Amino acid sequence: MEQQSKHPKGLPYLFFTEMWERFGYYLILGIFVLYLIEPQGIGGGLGITDKNADDIFGTYIALTYLTPFIGGFLADRVLGYIKSIYLGGILMAAGYIGMGIFKDMTWFYSSLALIIIGNGFFKPTISTLLGNLYSEEPYKANKDSGYNIFYMGINIGAFICNIIAAFMRNKFGWGEAFITAGVGMLVGLVIFTIGMKHYKHAAVMKPSEEGDTKLSEILLKVFVPALIAGAVGWFIPGNLIGSDSTDAFIFATIPVIYFYVSLYFKAKPEEKPSIGALLSIFLISMFFWAVFKQNGTALTRWANYYTDRSVPATLEKPLESIYMVEGLKYADKEVPIYDEQFRAQKDADKKTIKVQGKDVYFKNISPEERKRLESGKENTTFLYNTELFQSINPFWVIALTPIIVGVWMFLRRKGKEPSTPSKIVLGLFISALSCLVMILAVQAGQNGAIKVSPWWLFASYGVITIGELCLSPMGLSFVSKLSPARITALMMGGFFLANSVGNKLSGILASTWYDYENKTNYFLVNFALLIFATLLGLSMLKRLNRIMKEKGH
Template sequence: MAETLTTSKTAKHPKGLPYLFFTEMWERFGYYLILGIFVLYMIDPKDTGGLGFLDKSADDIFGTFIALTYLTPFLGGFLADRVLGYVKAIYIGGVLMAAGYIGVGLFQQLPMFYASLGLIILGNGFFKPSISTLLGNLYTEEPYRANKDAGYNIFYMGINIGALICNFVAAYMRNKYGWGPAFMTAGVGMLIGLVIFTLGMKHIRSANVMKPAQEGDTKLSTVLVKVFVPAIIAGIIGWVIPGNIFGSDSTDAFIFACLPVIFFYVNLYLRANAEDKKPIGALLAIFAVSLMFWAVFKQNGTALTRWANYYTDRTAPAVVEKPLEALYLVESKNYKDKEVPVYDEQFQAKKENGETVKETGKDIYFRNVNAEERAALEANPEKPNYLFNTELFQSVNPFWVIVLTPLVVGFFMMLRRRGKEPTTPSKIVLGLFISALSCLVMVGAVYAGGNGEIKVSSWWLIAAYGVITVGELCLSPMGLSLVSKLSPPRITALMMGGFFLSTSIGNKLSGVLASMWYSYEDKANFFWVNFGLLLIATLLGLSILKQLNKVMKEKGVN
């Protein structure tokens, strides 16, 4: 067993925090780099380096991918808790993810493409719950314990620094070198993260505390036989059953595969002793309402990327056109006719026999520019127009996280000094409501653009991201903190896996919701549905808030 954590009477945060901060920053650099360009790569025609998928298929694959990356922490967290330890799990996960990122860049053939995605999915399962648990373990002793929420907020800001810078790197790499090198850059980022983790090992190793087995603990063999194998069988059944229950074979397979895992967590609650039952029940309730947040939030890589691509004015200001072109951070398009894909009225590429149909005409970007801009384009069709890369809008959310994190942390610290700080569950419910308001901003954007007739200012998307970021800061890091506070010590990583399971289901729902984009003629209704889902989640959270706060009080934590 590792030695006891070393503490300082004056330090507010443990020395291992910066190393975990930068390790996670580089890991998330790679992960969010691939997410930022994933859908754009899949829908890009084959003759320009993409995979040539239908938009709806790309949304479905994206949702399945991000769902599975948050489903595997269930098993990865369990193995870290009982077999590997958190440090070893981080190394295994990091190497698998790096190999997967590089594989996506090297191989365009679909079998190898999917195999590379599989490596990323498995790697994230080991890495994600383990590093979050290590961070929580660093805050188990005084004087750090009171600053655990702030520690998770700081850690969360590290995630978003990586998510911020990655899209600029992605834009540069794909503009200058193409899709493959852009994806391989993600693997390099992951390897840098592992180097930093190694450098900080002397400050981290003491937190690598594997909990001793106790009577009644769930055994690894039980998880494999009663959960993992049934999940695989259920997933296969969901894939092969005739027709589609939930919209696609992959969605059916995912939902079916989740059922044994969900049953496991419910059974974990039912079999818990009297001391553990209430905190486990409270965590499961939080998991249930949180998945609605992820179902809306994770549409940033699908529906909101589509909004940025087709409905947002991405024209770069004249003063920065040339510098950004020199840095390969803008796309250059002109108004003259050339061979371009054929799109329907909702900006979806038309396909025949799986191939994109082409015609001679204008680039799709110019279809819904305003009258003044169209006149200028017609007057000089050869003039290059410099447009911000679509993936750069994926950096707006992490930018807001970095800007707003100190403000949110400072606000709650001020309330704490006055004895009025909300409990962690209260922050989560508040986050759900604030996130719902971001959907109303997008409703306004739809009305401002006449339901897609003309492009709207990028400030609509920036504002929507700003609002949902406030909700995110109240919910996501607080969820991690809550798991660390309430989980029975011997199953902390396993419950982290449960938190990521709820994220996984929400991520898959995000793909399902985004794939319904084309069924809404009035795009405002798409965002009204998202608003309704988050409002329902808020009301459910309010209905159980009193009980959740009672459990927190009984555990002696805020």
């Protein structure tokens, strides 16, 4: 019976394992910056400035996608795929729970370290295991669709987690919300265990071959130099690229990038075209992640400060009773304030600071709302939690994935389905259009003078989600198709390395938010980056398609 189906029996188990793992991961991302900037005295946050919060967020998500480089290699050569998934999952669960239990910065960073290391073992391995299930007939032709379905599982987790996070934060507090992420990760490991018989056969480590990269070589030529370079970047006098953490990260990636480039020059002649094509895709996808991952920083800030989050009067009491909205008092004096242009006030050293006063949310409310609140009769307004807006993107993924997959299947039957590289380049261009939607949103809000409708975020996320569905799952599929079998997980780690660098760039870009008095220019920069990546991809497309054809795809 299994041989007659289009997809292997292991797919649904890996689907739900990844769904619950991503539930925890994205629950953290949805409230990460909000937790960091929440004042200590009132809301139990860490009271960090927006600019520094962006920097910490960018470094964190960058490192979670940098560690798959070494994690993928260890899965390929030492631990095997099953052990790597268990080890990664347990470390991440411990990190999430640690964030919820311990409140000081030392434990906060220690918990983040556990998540970062755990993700390194888990993320490339489960994606590679899925690819192995599609390595034989009759599943081979459906690999792209399989990754699309798998990607939808990721986004179901990302969708529901923000709803749960809002409930847990409003009902109990930040700590309980973080602990919920850890519980989700453990649920994922239970599901993975139940489905073991359907993919254990695909988790066999590849036999070593002459010329293979050795573990000692990775440690001595890549890992140790990366640590040393990162330390140099951290301790070098002054800041070359904005902050010590940014300098450290950029310096640390240099030996890793050098390693991946060297794989091309040391590869067998028959492997060089494939590795070269993969490196090209890694490069252009980096620009996508630099813009896309601003959903946790710049677009969260847009939702928090620039979007009308008020709850209709008919829904206030029902939602309040189930802890799905937060009440904000107009007279509250213990929350951050910014100047009229939403540019953070700065001290003599030009560092972003916060002062006390009415919440910044009330800076640009409508005159009617202000009059109602100032009347004193109803000085509390009920707002949708900001993290709920993080569910818009995964909602679109869930809604659009069947449509996108259907379009590719229709075109395949007609013999006109675009190649995987063509889909990736198309995704870059469509993603660029989402920046134009945000430019229109800035114009509608008169550059922050008045709040805008949430539908602007819905529209922007909808556009970039189409681009994401053309690029992200196709990138995973591309690596699985072209990577030499002996280094598949290692090259999957390379895809996540590109993701990592893009994530860090997203934090750097978001930290410049307050440097732009006119926010139109901020989104124009993002648009220009994606158009540049699109043109770069187009210049490579003919060669990439030729290599795909030569390799039988």
